[in-house]
Amino acid sequence: xxxxxxxxxSLSASVGDRVTITCRASQSVSNYLNWYQQKPGKAPxxxxxxSSSLQSGVPSRFSGSGSGTDFTLxxxxxxxxxxxxxxxxxxxxxxxxxxxxxxxxxx
Amino acid sequence: xxxxxESGPGLVKPSETLSLTCTxxxxxxxxxxxxxxxxxxxxxxxxxxxxxxxxSGSTYYNPSLQSRVTISVDTSKNQFSLKLSAVTAADTxxxxxxxxxxxxxxxxxxxxxxxxxxxx
Numbered sequence: 001x002x003x004x005x006x007x008x009x010s011l012s013a014s015v016g017d018r019v020t021i022t023c024r025a026s027q028s029v030s031n032y033l034n035w036y037q038q039k040p041g042k043a044p045x046x047x048x049x050x051s052s053s054l055q056s057g058v059p060s061r062f063s064g065s066g067s068g069t070d071f072t073l074x075x076x077x078x079x080x081x082x083x084x085x086x087x088x089x090x091x092x093x094x095x096x097x098x099x100x101x102x103x104x105x106x107x
Numbered sequence: 108x109x110x111x112x113e114s115g116p117g118l119v120k121p122s123e124t125l126s127l128t129c130t131x132x133x134x135x136x137x138x139x140x141x142x143x144x145x146x147x148x149x150x151x152x153x154x155x156x157x158x159x160x161x162x163s164g165s166t167y168y169n170p171s172l173q174s175r176v177t178i179s180v181d182t183s184k185n186q187f188s189l190k191l192s193a194v195t196a197a198d199t200x201x202x203x204x205x206x207x208x209x210x211x212x213x214x215x216x217x218x219x220x221x222x223x224x225x226x227x
Contacts, residue, residue, distance in 0.1 A: 001170075034213040036154075043203055043217035044154065055215070087154055091212035095169040096156040 002026050002090050006099035012107040019075040021102045023088035028068045032092035035064055035073045038101075039084045047086075048073065078104070109133040111204050111218035118224050119198075125191040125223055129204030136185045137162045142207050144214060145178060145189045147200040150222075155200075159207070160187055194225045 003026035013019050023033065031051040036044035046055050048064040051071060061076040075082055083106055088099040115127035129143070136143060144159040158168040160178045168176050172191070180187040191198060201222050205214035 032212070036214075043205075043220050044214070045217075046213060046215050049211055049213045089154070089213065094156075094167055094212075095171070096212055098154040098156070100153050 001095055002029060002093060002097055004088055004090055004097050004099035006086075006088060006102050008102060009100065010103040010105060012105045013078050014107045015078055015080055017078045017107075019078050019082075019104060021073045021086055021088075021104075023066075023071040023073070023099050025069045025071075025090055025092075029090040029092035031067045032090055033064075033066065033071045034089045034091060035062075036087045036089065037082075037084045038087065044087060049091075075104075109206065109216050111206065111216060113202060113204050113218045113221040115221065115223070117222060118226065119194055120227050121195055121225055122193055125189070125194050125198060125225070127189045127202055127204075127221065127223070128186050129188070129218060131185045131187075131206075134206075136180060136187065137182045140209050142209060143180070143187045144205050144207060146203045146205060146214065146217075147198075148203070148220075149197075149200045157189065157191075157202075159212075196225050199223065199225045 005024045007022045033051045035048040038044040052064045063074045085101045085103045087101050110132045112130045119125045142159045145157040158178045160166050175192045177190040201220040203220045205217040207214050
């Protein structure tokens with residue numbers, strides 16, 4: 001199985017901050033890397049697929065980059081509605097696997 | 108507008124079989140453009156892919172659960188189902204059904220999720 005490791009596991013930030021979350025795969029997943037946002041009590045929401053492809057309706061302050069084993073999700077200017085937990089997921093091979101999550105909290 | 112809705116018992120006894128159904132509305136489960144899947148999340152923990160099914164009945168399971176999992180589809184009811192046998196407390200989780208495109212193994216649309224507790 002491909003292991004996905006996210007860092008940090010949590011972070012505190014202020015509205016307007018630039019936030020970067022890292023996801024590392026245990027082996028190359030090419031660009032088959034997706035990002036989700038999950039708010040408490042809600043289902044995950046797909047933000048980005050294929051490393052950098054922003055889903056329709058997702059604000060442009062979200063961006064993704066990377067290939068191979070190292071990926072980043074960046075929020076250019078954190079908004080109040082962005083406080084949530086973020087997960088990466090590899091879709092290179094089955095079993096599909098997720099990172100452990102990064103909780104973005106209010107500073 | 109696509110909607111997915113999980114249904115089934117919220118409490119299952121240890122060693123018994125967990126059974127859930129996902130009812131799809133707003134789209135046909137027989138569309139060749141999509142696959143349908145189950146993902147679970149233990150309380151306070153991360154996400155685990157359980158398996159995926161195509162309308163034809165082709166299935167793909169997580170090897171860690173494969174011996175206990177069956178996913179099936181009922182195109183006449185626009186539903187797909189999950190059965191997980193011999194459950195233990197470790198199977199307590201929120202179970203989500205979701206849809207992914209045929210050309211991408213990521214989940215674009217999710218149900219709201221249903222909590223299943225395994226306890227005697």
